[in-house]
Amino acid sequence: MxxxxxxxxxxxxxxxxxxxxxxxxxxxxxxxxxxxxxxxxxxxxxxxxxxxxxxxxxxxxxxxSIGWIPSGLGGADRGVEPTQRITVEAHMWYFKLDADRLAPYTPTEIVAKSYDTMHGVGIYDPEGRLVATMMLMPGMGERLVLTLQPGEYIIRCLEYCGDGHAAMVSRFTVG
Ligand SMILES: [Cu+2]
Missing domain, CATH: 1.10.287 (Helix Hairpins)
Known part of the structure; x- marks a missing residue:
């Protein structure tokens, strides 16, 4: 990739x-x-x-201040070999995930790609804290590796992308 x-x-x-x-x-x-x-x-x-x-x-x-950015540079597990993966497709105006359940305490590769306009990927933990962000240019992808605690995670678009932007929310479960 x-x-x-x-x-x-x-x-x-x-x-x-x-x-x-x-x-x-x-x-x-x-x-x-x-x-x-x-x-x-x-x-x-x-x-x-x-x-x-x-x-x-x-x-x-x-x-x-780079280290404080919740992104691949700061919040992610750098150099960790992932053992599971979830793919996030960003479209106007929804996310399509290829999995809705992930194993906890496991280095997880999150691969995201936008298929139309610019989108953001914000991953929120069960307490509502933003744990990672990715910015997606049209037609391009990003990846990062996270080790997640059990619970319900929410993905929100963080880049205004049109009428349905606010409804661009998806979720997955860890555990
Ligand atoms: Cu958006």
Whole structure:
């Protein structure tokens, strides 16, 4: 499945590129503006230092917060070999699961794919906590591995996908 993970990467590029372009433009303009003589409002060193500081803080905050995202990077069992699997098909506006009962305490591969527009997959545990999310680009899939406690789990679409979005709920049982 070469396509798994590619959707998330494309989405990240799609979402961050406009901000990156704006940031680089501001960076470029601030350096160019700072090139004028000091009498015209110089302070060039401070401007460059300020933009580097803001950029640095932005990068550090983003990198250090990755672990808190309930996704394949944070909430999932990385490097664990799954021994069971559930396939989640996302359509407008329903999820189609190939299983409704899973074994507990077992590394479970959750493979999701969207067959039309963009959808999100939010997996909620029996207490209603969000344990994992996946973002699905049209026609692309994602996967993650979770080890689940017994109980009733709910899957909700987390990306607005049209009229029936709010009704896009499915469930499966562990145990
Ligand atoms: Cu939706």
């Amino acid at each position: 070469w396509w798994t993970g590619l959707g998330a990467l494309l989405l990240m590029i799609y979402l961050t590129t406009p901000f990156l372009v704006a940031f680089l433009l501001i960076f470029y303009l601030s350096i160019r503006r700072g090139g004028r003589p000091a009498a015209e409002g110089g302070g060039r060193a401070w401007e460059v230092l300020w933009i580097l500081l803001v950029g640095g803080v932005w990068v550090v905050i983003n990198l250090t």
